[in-house]
Amino acid sequence: MKKLHEAFNALYNGDNIVKITKLRYIPRWLVIVIDILIILFSILLSRLFLRNLDVKVNFPEYTFQKRILLIGTNIIFMYVFKTYAGIIRHSTFFDFFKIILSSGSTLVTLLIVNYFSQLAMGTSLYLYPNLFLYFLISVSIMFFFRMITKQFFNILIDIKGASSKVRIAVVGVGEASVALARAIMHNPNYPYRLQGFLTGRSDSNRALLLGYKIYNKNQFFASEKLIKQFDAVLLIKEIMTKQEIEEWMTLALDKGLRVLKAPTLSKMRDSDLVGGISQLQIEDLLNRKPIKIESEDVTKRHFEKNVLVTGGAGSIGSEIVRQVAQFSPSLIVVLDQAESPLYELELELIEKFPHQKFKFVLADISNSYRLEKVFEDYQFSMVYHAAAYKHVPLIEENPHEAIFVNILGTKNLALLSKKYKVNRFVMVSTDKAVNPTNVMGASKRAAELFVQSLQNSPGNTTKFITTRFGNVLGSNGSVIPHFRKQIEKGGPVTITHPDIIRYFMTIPEACELVLQAGTMGNGGEIYVFDMGEPVKILDLAKRMIKLSGYTPDVDIKITFIGLRPGEKLYEELLSNNTVTIPTHHEKILISRDPLMEFEEVDILCKQIILAAVKRDKLQVVRILKTIVQEFISNNSEFEILDREPLVEE
The missing domain is CATH 3.40.50.720 (NAD(P)-binding Rossmann-like Domain)
Incomplete structure (x- = not known):
């Protein structure tokens, strides 16, 4: 009542639109009063029509009583069907339907009264044309009143917020x-x-x-x-x-x-x-057609199985966990050395998958004693190895750290998978491992070689599978979030080289293909994904600036800072001497890369791990170039090693 009073006062006291729109709804008692007034008006209007046609009513001496009966009957059905209960400004067809039910029931009731009065007195109490005319007029006006009120409020609200x-x-x-x-x-x-x-x-x-x-x-x-x-x-x-x-x-x-x-x-x-x-967003322009996953095979590999995901708190690892959780495994062990991201992921997954059993393990994959306890306790069927150091400039400065995580960590996990007879070991690799020009890519290629060499080693029953793809949209430290932050700060947007290009894939798309590849093959394969067309990073930056409402090189400057140590102008998914074999999945190919025997790669891995422990950067990279013979440094301090003879066994 107070709100209604304020709204009417607003008509005389300025700022009318704002105050009237604050009225949340018309009180129900007022709706009933208005509907009763509409009933009275409809009675008078229908009577006026008939009078102009010189139609005489039955029982004119009881006109008042007949109108009271009509009004009373209509009010009863208005209460039964609660025609007054809906908020007028949000009226829908359902409200119109309730009006029809209420007035229709009134009409039927009075028709029954007419029938019995005709039986008793030989004459109907109401004229039939009068009843039907009243029904049409009352329904039309009640509905018209609600639509007008709704439109009135909408116009006021629209006028109020038009400028914004x-x-x-x-x-x-x-x-x-x-x-x-x-x-x-x-x-x-x-x-x-x-x-x-x-x-x-x-x-x-x-x-x-x-x-x-x-x-x-x-x-x-x-x-x-x-x-x-x-x-x-x-x-x-x-x-x-x-x-x-x-x-x-x-x-x-x-x-x-x-x-x-x-x-x-x-x-x-x-x-x-x-x-x-x-x-x-720029991601909307880079997205491609959805991947078709053969869910039956993927479900079979995960349903009621124990699954380990290393690097589980990272961009790729966490998405693998989310997708695996949809296939109802018995247990998902999420392992990572990053404490805060792991805890945040734990909170998210417990809320999103309340019925799925998780175990969150804080551990470093270079610690084989810590890992062995995990394998011993949970007897995994599937291992997804997504833990890795991936930032090219940082790894170029700290090559020994890449050895500890990317090579030693992978070696520990692969050997434990073999020892504890894990069904499938799926390693997540990168296109930077192909013809590498930096320590990061070379360390991942060395890890690929070690994993592949285990496939035919004595006593092995595990299927070792490697998946290789390019950049993923929105991953930690990737170019798109970096550009977005630079644009938000007003620029400049920094690009290493005007001609640099990269392949891009969404995180869910990449992980779907990882899961699919994990169900394929006999082990020892390297699966490469169809990355679509490469994207020129300069064009990417210009589009992002435009999408943010700015003009490139006018509002937001683009500057070129030169290639970083170890960085390529373009990435490859296949090496020069590689043969590819198609699979039954159109997005997945098998790359036939050169192999190494287990004894050979194992000796070299032990040597490089020892050099890393001694923090001998040159010796670390020297041995890495022996393992990965196509590794040619680019824009790096290690280019001097390419002029040396390879380290002999």
Whole structure:
């Protein structure tokens, strides 16, 4: 009552729109009063129609009593069906249906009264045309009252927030685009205002959709006057190809419009549809078609099995854990040496998978005694080895650390997997292991060679599998989060070289392929993934700057800082003398790389580990070049070693 009083006072005391919109709902008693007034008006209006037609009513001496009976009956059914209970400003068809039920029940009741009065007195109490006319008029006016009230509040709210709302053009005129537009229209509290539709078609220029104009793409972007009426374009990723998204993005950004993306079609069934609208990200342009996983094979390998994931708190490791958890293993052991990330992951997984059993182990994979206890206790069926040092410049400065983790750690895990008869050991490697130019890539290649050599070693029953792929979007320390931070700070965006290119894959996509590869083959294979087309990092930076609403080299500077030690202009997934073999999965190939015998690689690994313990950098890299003979240093202090003869066995 207090809110209603404030709203009426606002009509006379300025700031009217703001105060009226604060009224959350019209009180129920007021809705009942208004509906009763509508009933009275409907009775009078129906009577007026009949009087003009010179129709005489039955029992005119009981007119007052008949009207009381009609009103009373209608009020009873209004109470039964609670036509007053809905919030008027949010009325839907369901509220209209309740009005029809209430008035329809009143009509049926009075028709029954008419039937019995005709039996008893030979004349019906009410004229039948009068009853049906009253029914139509009352239902129409009650519904009209609710729609007018709803629209009135929506207009007020829209006017109130018009200056702060983002004026958007929805791309497309299909069902998904229309559903999105309706959601925006029917939710005035959202920070978006529908202004029109955009399409590549040229046959819709004069048509209206939901009362809004449909603009042809070419005509729209050629008109500066039209563009000034909009702030952003809104597209739905799932109904567009990558090329279409890039085209719309380029056109919009060149004209200073923001580019927004709508939720996926699956989320469009949720009530909070518009709440999922967000800025288009560079990841949306790099994403590819979803991977088709043969879930039956993957489920079989994990269901009710014990699984170990090393590096489980990292970007790749944590996603492997999340995906494995979906296949209901008996236990997932998550092992990592990073305390805080491991604890944060523990909290996340316990909440997300309350019925899955986890064990979180804080350990260093270079400590074989610590690892052996873990293998002894849990008897793993699957081991996913994702633990590694991966940052090229840091490893180039500290090569001994790469030996301890990437080589010694892998050796410990692989030997323990063999000893405890793990069914499958899956190592996560990198494209930097191919024709390596840095210590990090070479150390991963050495780890690959050791893992492969175990496959045919005496007494082995474990299938040793290696997976190799390029950069993943959004991983810790990767280029996209780095660029994003630089843009947020106002630049400059730093790139090592204008011609540098990289392959990219999403983290979920990479991990799905790791799980799939883990079910394939007889062991000893190196699986390489289809990484799609390489991306020029300079183009990537320019797109990210534009998507953030800035102009490259004007608002945000791009500077070139030179290749870092050990860095390549481009990465390869296959070495020069490699033969590839297709698999039954279109995204996965087998790389036939040169092999080493276990005795040979084991002796060299022992030598390099000893050199690492002594912190002899040159000797560490010298032996590494003996193990990985294609390792040629680039832009590094270790280039001098390439002019030396190889270390003899």
